[in-house]
Amino acid sequence: MVLFYKLHHSGTKRGSSLSAVIRVSFSLASATSEELSQLATYLTRQLRKAGVSTLLLPDVAKRSQESQFLRNDEMGVPYTAVLNDNTLKTGILGLRSRETTLKEQVHVSELESHVGLLLRNY
16 A cells, blocks of 8 residues: 655645655654654654655654554555654664564664665665
């Protein structure tokens, strides 16, 4: 099942939208701090600026991590960026692949370039 998500890009006429397949979704720990939410929003914007379609739902922290993964998998999102309190301390997030269900560690400063490399083959 493929989910189409309307992305609003700056530079397009007001009211127009483009449909794109979501490539990266965000998963946040249940007890999410405001700082972690702000980091997720920042990373979402950075990826979108780089042309990567993303999904950050407002209820993301209200669900268990497993249910967040399940929802993303059902929507066909290939990668989920997993942020937790340690991400704020170390700058390291988990990037989970839908195909393998494995998480690799990526520093937040390298997320954009790493996702770009992964999506070249997608």
